[in-house]
Amino acid sequence: MDKLKRFAVDYVTYVVKGSPAFYAWIALLCALILGLLYGTYLHAADGLRYTGLTDQVHDGLYLANFVFLVGIAAGAVTIVFPAYVYHHKALHSVAVLGEMLAISAVLMCMLFIVSHMGRPDRLWHMLPIIGIYNIPNSMLAWDTLVLIGYLFLNFIGGFYYLYKKYTGQPLNDKFYLPLIYVSIVWALSIHTVTAFLLNTMPSRPMWHHSMMPIRFISTAFAAGPSLIVLIFLIVRARTRLWIENSAIDLLATIITYCLGLALFLTLSEVVTDLYANTEHAMGLQYLMFGMHGFNDLVPWFWGSLAAMIVAFAILLTPYWRTNYRLLAIACILAFCGIWIEKGMGLLVPGFIPTPIGEFTQYFPSTLEIFVTLGNWAVGFLVLTVLLKGAIGILLGEIAYAATAQDKTISGNAEVSIAPELT
Amino acid sequence: MHVTNKEKICNQQSPAEGCACSGQAPGAAPADNVSSRRNFLKSAGMLSVNSLLGTAALMTMSDDARANMDWAEWFQGNYRLMSDEEKALARARLERRYSREYGKAVTVDGTPAQEGVLMGYALNIKKCIGCRRCAKACVEENNQSRGKDQEIEWIRVLKMEKGEFSKEKMNQGYPEGLGIQVGGNAYSPAGVVLEGEHYYQPEAVPEKGSVYMPIACMQCEKPPCVKVCPVRTTYREADGPVVIDYNWCIGCRMCMSACPYWARRFNWSDPKLPKEAMNPVTHYLGNRPRMKGVVEKCTFCIQRTRKGRYPACVEVCPVGARKFGNLLDPNSEVSRIIERKQVFRLKAELNTYPKFFYFMD
Ligand code: SF4
Ligand code: SF4
Numbered sequence: 171m172d173k174l175k176r177f178a179v180d181y182v183t184y185v186v187k188g189s190p191a192f193y194a195w196i197a198l199l200c201a202l203i204l205g206l207l208y209g210t211y212l213h214a215a216d217g218l219r220y221t222g223l224t225d226q227v228h229d230g231l232y233l234a235n236f237v238f239l240v241g242i243a244a245g246a247v248t249i250v251f252p253a254y255v256y257h258h259k260a261l262h263s264v265a266v267l268g269e270m271l272a273i274s275a276v277l278m279c280m281l282f283i284v285s286h287m288g289r290p291d292r293l294w295h296m297l298p299i300i301g302i303y304n305i306p307n308s309m310l311a312w313d314t315l316v317l318i319g320y321l322f323l324n325f326i327g328g329f330y331y332l333y334k335k336y337t338g339q340p341l342n343d344k345f346y347l348p349l350i351y352v353s354i355v356w357a358l359s360i361h362t363v364t365a366f367l368l369n370t371m372p373s374r375p376m377w378h379h380s381m382m383p384i385r386f387i388s389t390a391f392a393a394g395p396s397l398i399v400l401i402f403l404i405v406r407a408r409t410r411l412w413i414e415n416s417a418i419d420l421l422a423t424i425i426t427y428c429l430g431l432a433l434f435l436t437l438s439e440v441v442t443d444l445y446a447n448t449e450h451a452m453g454l455q456y457l458m459f460g461m462h463g464f465n466d467l468v469p470w471f472w473g474s475l476a477a478m479i480v481a482f483a484i485l486l487t488p489y490w491r492t493n494y495r496l497l498a499i500a501c502i503l504a505f506c507g508i509w510i511e512k513g514m515g516l517l518v519p520g521f522i523p524t525p526i527g528e529f530t531q532y533f534p535s536t537l538e539i540f541v542t543l544g545n546w547a548v549g550f551l552v553l554t555v556l557l558k559g560a561i562g563i564l565l566g567e568i569a570y571a572a573t574a575q576d577k578t579i580s581g582n583a584e585v586s587i588a589p590e591l592t
Numbered sequence: 593m594h595v596t597n598k599e600k601i602c603n604q605q606s607p608a609e610g611c612a613c614s615g616q617a618p619g620a621a622p623a624d625n626v627s628s629r630r631n632f633l634k635s636a637g638m639l640s641v642n643s644l645l646g647t648a649a650l651m652t653m654s655d656d657a658r659a660n661m662d663w664a665e666w667f668q669g670n671y672r673l674m675s676d677e678e679k680a681l682a683r684a685r686l687e688r689r690y691s692r693e694y695g696k697a698v699t700v701d702g703t704p705a706q707e708g709v710l711m712g713y714a715l716n717i718k719k720c721i722g723c724r725r726c727a728k729a730c731v732e733e734n735n736q737s738r739g740k741d742q743e744i745e746w747i748r749v750l751k752m753e754k755g756e757f758s759k760e761k762m763n764q765g766y767p768e769g770l771g772i773q774v775g776g777n778a779y780s781p782a783g784v785v786l787e788g789e790h791y792y793q794p795e796a797v798p799e800k801g802s803v804y805m806p807i808a809c810m811q812c813e814k815p816p817c818v819k820v821c822p823v824r825t826t827y828r829e830a831d832g833p834v835v836i837d838y839n840w841c842i843g844c845r846m847c848m849s850a851c852p853y854w855a856r857r858f859n860w861s862d863p864k865l866p867k868e869a870m871n872p873v874t875h876y877l878g879n880r881p882r883m884k885g886v887v888e889k890c891t892f893c894i895q896r897t898r899k900g901r902y903p904a905c906v907e908v909c910p911v912g913a914r915k916f917g918n919l920l921d922p923n924s925e926v927s928r929i930i931e932r933k934q935v936f937r938l939k940a941e942l943n944t945y946p947k948f949f950y951f952m953d
Pocket of ligand 2: 844
């Protein structure tokens with residue numbers, strides 16, 4: 171217990187200390203979070219009226235970011251899987267960073283769901299134990315449960331690992347490995363269920379096809395590791411933790427495969443839908459070419475496609491892929507391309523036209539953009555802190571032995587607090 | 593684009609005052625608390641007579657007690673799972689809140705599903721003239737939000753073209769030169785399809801060359817909206833209607849995505865419901881005033897039909913295109929229509945089994 175307390179104290183003291191650049195970064199994130207707070211206040215006070223949403227297109231930026239971030243959370247498994255199943259040494263030593271990313275991504279998912287809800291004050295209706303779940307029928311109910319489960323798995327797995335590193339004790343493999351294997355399968359489940367959330371509704375023909383889960387997984391396993399590669403490059407440049415080239419190269423290979431698959435699936439969808447061009451293809455047609463003079467989404471689609479193709483071309487060429495500057499560009503392109511593809515390219519045109527053939531365009535309001543940036547800022551704040559702590563422990567800068575001499579002081583503190591509590 | 597026919601509504605509503613607002617007098621600030629308090633005191637006596645549940649004693653609560661009351665509403669459970677006493681309490685609580693807010697004696701009924709009744713609806717598309725009186729009557733009966741800011745209509749009347757084919761287009765089309773594979777007369781809609789225009793602004797109805805098809809919630813027997821609701825807010829009642837517990841809805845809008853008939857509406861902000869126009873005879877699962885952030889839709893006027901009355905749209909239809917009745921009673925009007933006429937359901941291929949039928953003479 172005492173050790174655990176020391177762990178918490180050391181961890182917090184370590185992560186709050188940093189260079190001016192670190193504080194500037196935190197300050198920037200906090201400024202963005204102010205926007206989120208204001209937006210959340212307006213949502214709570216007046217409802218969702220300040221969004222660009224309508225009865226026709228009633229899910230937008232918030233739900234799109236949710237869907238995307240579930241993919242990022244699941245994408246963290248691209249570190250954990252090679253590390254523990256293929257015993258990839260370089261990844262094994264930094265696998266815990268993947269778990270930290272997963273925790274932050276799931277947290278962002280939850281924030282976006284709260285922003286999306288019309289009645290965030292009734293969130294308790296869907297919390298475990300006190301709420302009610304429409305299980306097994308409702309996909310959103312399942313999604314909530316698997317996400318909460320994934321958060322716990324990664325939190326327990328990640329911090330158990332860090333704690334053991336901190337105290338210098340060996341891991342208990344009987345406890346730890348099953349946790350890891352379960353979380354690998356679980357990662358697949360969260361994004362599959364999210365795909366089922368959308369594609370099980372024949373009322374929205376653009377989504378109603380069996381390809382959605384695999385497409386989600388493939389885009390997630392491209393966008394997730396893209397972000398991880400970028401994080402790794404930053405970590406290498408800005409901290410003393412060295413991440414091996416082999417780890418980055420393996421992730422680049424995974425991105426290449428998954429991006430290729432995603433592009434192939436996009437092509438399949440386009441051909442399948444547009445060949446016969448039935449009424450059910452109207453959403454896709456609207457997205458790609460516009461219809462009846464409405465063409466807001468057209469640049470998004472082609473922009474995203476171009477980004478993904480360029481990224482794929484860079485990744486496919488070994489000479490370019492191993493140039494980490496170009497690799498970073500490819501990762502940024504893949505990440506942004508997929509973000510657009512899942513939001514403006516998938517969620518929004520699913521609602522256009524409506525089931526009765528009405529075309530309504532959607533464009534996010536300024537407030538929606540602020541709230542979205544704010545939610546991302548919270549996520550990056552958590553991610554920064556978690557990564558900093560984890561790196562500190564991996565480097566041995568936070569370690570139990572190093573602070574053991576303070577033990578008596580903490581013991582005294584415990585004694586002095588106890589009477590007050592009773 | 594989203595175009596609404598709001599002007600029309602405003603004109604019908606209160607020609608003198610312009611757009612719908614709470615105003616006792618033109619230009620008065622909308623929904624001021626002072627006047628609502630005054631009205632509340634005035635009507636307190638009325639309510640104590642009206643209320644079956646003896647809520648009069650609670651009407652004289654202090655402000656603190658009122659705040660507590662809203663907390664109690666926040667903590668209340670899912671209506672379908674409440675005991676009868678809890679249901680009665682929840683309704684009494686709402687009656688007090690609504691009476692206070694709207695300055696009149698509001699009743700919130702809880703009549704349960706009636707034995708041996710399965711509500712069904714039949715609509716004669718040949719008769720419909722597209723006047724949209726049903727849509728307006730529905731708004732008034734069911735306390736929908738109105739006015740510029742947030743206009744909600746549950747019934748939409750779709751206007752569709754009878755179709756047009758031209759001699760000039762016979763040899764047009766594409767690909768050219770190699771034998772036309774898509775004829776020039778393709779892509780001109782004709783007859784009854786679901787896609788239609790519902791913001792039409794005619795001089796007079798019916799318009800030449802148009803057919804009309806009103807739609808609203810189909811009260812599906814196998815409702816996809818119910819299946820996707822994560823917290824069991826929306827559910828099918830034994831006598832047929834699919835209802836929503838507005839106090840349990842978390843506003844996730846999954847049901848709106850799942851409905852293939854675009855029947856559900858969302859309260860993007862607090863509904864704009866003028867006090868004087870508010871219909872005080874309500875049902876918990878029906879037309880009671882909604883709040884921001886929840887979904888709503890047609891309930892077959894549950895507050896009327898469970899008391900043996902017709903839905904408002906049936907009553908108001910000037911050409912008798914709308915028929916309502918008990919599907920289990922072979923002599924009811926709708927049963928006889930299904931028996932004798934050729935009826936169809938919209939999007940039957942989705943297996944939602946609507947209890948709303950269309951027919952033609
Ligand atoms: S029409 Fe739509 S809202 Fe009504 S019961 Fe069917 S699916 Fe639900
Ligand atoms: S919006 Fe309300 S009724 Fe609809 S699915 Fe969500 S909780 Fe259920």
